[in-house]
Amino acid sequence: MKSLLVFDAAMRSKSFSLAADELCVTPGAIGQQIHKLEEWLGVTLFIRHVRQIQPTEAALSYWQKIQPALEQIADASTRLKHSRGMAVLLSMPPSFAAKWFTRRMANLLTRHPGIELHLNASSVIVDFEREAVDLAIRYFNGRDTRLDATLMFNDEVRVFCTLEYAEARLLNTPDALAGASLLVTSVQPYWTQWLSRFSRLDAGTVAGIPRIHFDQALMAIEAAKQGHGVVLASPHLTEDEVSGQALIEPFAGCLHLDNGYYIVQHNKIALSPAAMLVKQWLIEEAGEKVPDNPGSSLHRATSC
Amino acid sequence: MKSLLVFDAAMRSKSFSLAADELCVTPGAIGQQIHKLEEWLGVTLFIRHVRQIQPTEAALSYWQKIQPALEQIADASTRLKHSRGMAVLLSMPPSFAAKWFTRRMANLLTRHPGIELHLNASSVIVDFEREAVDLAIRYFNGRDTRLDATLMFNDEVRVFCTLEYAEARLLNTPDALAGASLLVTSVQPYWTQWLSRFSRLDAGTVAGIPRIHFDQALMAIEAAKQGHGVVLASPHLTEDEVSGQALIEPFAGCLHLDNGYYIVQHNKIALSPAAMLVKQWLIEEAGEKVPDNPGSSLHRATSC
DNA sequence: AGCCATGAAATAGATAATCTATATCATGAC
DNA sequence: GTCATGATATAGATTATCTATTTCATGGCT
Incomplete structure (x- = not known):
């Protein structure tokens, strides 16, 4: 098989000496x-011939x-080596992509300009053995034996609404x-637990409060706006909504949850260097503290 | 490059052990x-996995x-190895092919059944460096520095005609x-020399005898018939003609020539084993003595 | 005519690639 | 509990590949 590469070089250059130069070996x-x-x-x-070779028919x-x-x-090998080197396939839930990742993505690409990011916003759980995905952000309890899971942040839920709504409903x-x-x-069907924890309403009254259900957090947040x-x-x-005052937190009650946002990868497929950079960046960005809303005029109970 | 063959085998068999069996090496x-x-x-x-491998995307x-x-x-290599192994490309002048080789060809194929003979009947001189020809029979003087030339037989020319023609012309x-x-x-424009050697006709008379010219011996022989x-x-x-008495030799005079029929090959391209067999067979067939014609009723002068 | 550079072949020996042998591991069948 | 299976890891043996050297024939230059 090695001799086929040699043959190819010799045919192209029509000289054993030139083929040797090209392949960095001696003419012998x-x-x-x-x-x-x-x-x-x-x-x-x-x-x-003397000092000359001539290919036969x-x-x-x-x-x-x-x-x-x-x-x-050669082409397939080069493509696999190179494209793999800088391409990173990252999957995450659509709401998380739209609400958390998108506002930080420019920072990622600024810090790591050569990375070729492929983003997959999907609620479907990634199967790393069937899909060409490097990393995923997954909202779960962090326990899956096939995966390496690195915690970005534990989850918690708080109450949000518009200022007008809060005033009109005297919240x-x-x-x-x-x-x-x-x-x-x-994803976060925890109203009953929240009210049980932070209000004095009895269970019958809680069950009677009208509800609107959404299958994506993104849409529920839009409805609140x-x-x-x-x-x-x-x-x-x-x-975004809180810092732009489109939404406020009428109460300080936050409910800590068992689940969290984790960076996950297959525990037996090595990450490429570029994917490792993206993972490290995600960890760093997750370590930034979520800010309290300094602009809210409503009183709140003790913080979390 | 070796590892690509290994990769291919592992992908096909989905097992390092089976790939090892296929390639006759150890799983390690x-x-x-x-x-x-x-x-x-x-x-x-x-x-x-334990005792199992699974290809990634x-x-x-x-x-x-x-x-x-x-x-x-693999296919190109196999074809080159195999087709080359049993295929033999043999070129020869058309007249020689029709009149000498064809009647012996069955013997060649009987003695060497596996040989795949490719016959090229052409008057054009073979260029071994441009054409995929193994052997050629060439009518020449045997001298060409680029070729190995093996004499089959020196040439000589004799006079042939039909019995009827000889009797009508009182030959x-x-x-x-x-x-x-x-x-x-x-190919053999030697009438002047032959008559000069074997007749008492003067040059003027010789020049006056009508002639018909043919570019192939085959056609001249047909015209004689x-x-x-x-x-x-x-x-x-x-x-064929002599043994079937379609032609006779009215005189015994034969003119030896410098040229001969030679088996030629390129002096720097090795013959395949099959081509060597064909060459050997040609040499043996050429060594068979050309028989005198026992059926001729005409007297002839002393033999050659 | 003589010398030198060039590009090939041949060969001995050095180096690198590939393989085997062995031990280990986890799993599944019996 | 035992054994077979199919993988990994590693040390060392074997084979492939390469370098260094010599030789050869040719063509260009002086």
């Missing part, structure tokens, strides 16, 4: 490799067949939620 | 080669690209040829 090595290939094939490939026709194949192999205490609409997401109710959501997903 | 060798390829590419190709896509290329190389002595038509071939004249031809080309 080239001569020996060609001789070995001729013996293996049982065919003379080059007519040797057999060599020309053989080369026509194998040269594209060798080029295909001065959690008990006032009895007269509000509750916006619920599939439209004044349709109060949403129980992760503060990581409402940063 | 397979494991090392795959590990080496993974390091070279910078990509994990197989997920190792990268491996599948890489294999899709290189596997046809490896197959193309009892060579002098009687003054009243005949001479059939001349490009049709009673159009007497042909000066190689006895090697008239064996």
Whole structure:
């Protein structure tokens, strides 16, 4: 097989010496490799003149067949080596992508300009053995034996609504939620627990509060912005809204959850260097503290 | 490059042990080669489970690209090895092919049944460096520095015509040829020399004898059979006609020539084993004595 | 005519690649 | 509990590949 590369070089350069230069070996090595290939094939490939070689008809026709194949192999290898080197495939839930990642992505690309990021926003759990995904951000309890899971942050949920909605519904205490609409997401269906913890409402009253259900946090947050109710959501997903005062936290109660956002990868597939950079960056960005909302005019109970 | 063959086998069999069996090495060798390829590419190709391997997405896509290329190389190599092994390309002048070789060809194929003979009947001188020809029979003086030339037989020319023609023209002595038509071939244009040697005709009379010219001996011989004249031809080309009494030799005079029929090959391209067999057979067949014609009723002068 | 550079072949020996042998591990079948 | 299986890791043996050197024939230059 090595002799095929030698043969290719010799055909292209029409000289054992030039082929030797190209392959960084001595002309003697080239001569020996060609001789070995001729013996293996049982065919003379080059007519040797003094200081000169000339390919035979057999060599020309053989080369026509194998040269594209060798080029295909070299090309496929190069592409795999290189594209793999800088491409990173990152999967994450759509809400997390839209609300947390997108606002930080420019920072990632500034800090690591050569990285070719492929982003997959999907709620479907990644199967690393079937999909060409390097890393994923997954919202779960961190326990899966097939994966290496690195915690970005534990989750917690807080209450958000517009200032107008809070004023109109007189949301001065959690008990006032009895007269509000509750916006619920599939991912964080914890209103009952929150009210049980932070209000004095009995279970019957809690069960009677109207609810609107959403399968994506993103949409529930949008509904809250439209004044349709109060949403129980992760503060990581409402940063933009809170800092722009589109949403406020009417109460200070935050409910800590068992789940969290984890960076996950297959525990038996090595990360490429570029993927390692992205992972490190994610860890660093996750370590930034979620800020309290300094602009809120409503009183709140003791913080978490 | 070796590791690509190993990779191919591992992908096809989905097992290092089975790949080892296929390639006649130990599973350890397979494991090392795959590990080496993974390091070279910078990509994990197989997920190792206990007693099991599983190709990654990268491996599948890489294999899709290189596997046809490896197959193309193997196929081209196998074809070159095998077809070359039993195929023999033999070139010879058309007249020689039709008149000497064809009647012996069955014997060649009987003695060497596996040989795949490719016959090229052409008057054009073979250029071994441009054409995929193994051997050629060439009519020349045997001297060409680029070729190995092996003499089959020296040439000589004799006079042939039909019995009817000889009787009608009263061809009892060579002098009687003054009243005949001479059939001349490009290859053996020696009537003047023959008559000068074997007749008492003066040069003026010789020049006045009508001639018909042919560019192929084959056609001159056919014309003689049709009673159009007497042909000066190689006895090697008239064996069928003489033995079947379609032509007779009216005189015994044979003119030895410098040229001969030679088996030629390129002096720097090795013959395949099959080509060597054909060459040997040609030499043996050429060594068979050309028989005198026992059926001729005409007296002849002293033999050659 | 003589000398030198060039590009090939041949060969001995050095170096690198590849393989085997062995030990170890985890799993599944019996 | 034992054994077979199929993988990994590693040391050392074997083979492939390469370098260094010598030789050869040719062509250019002086």
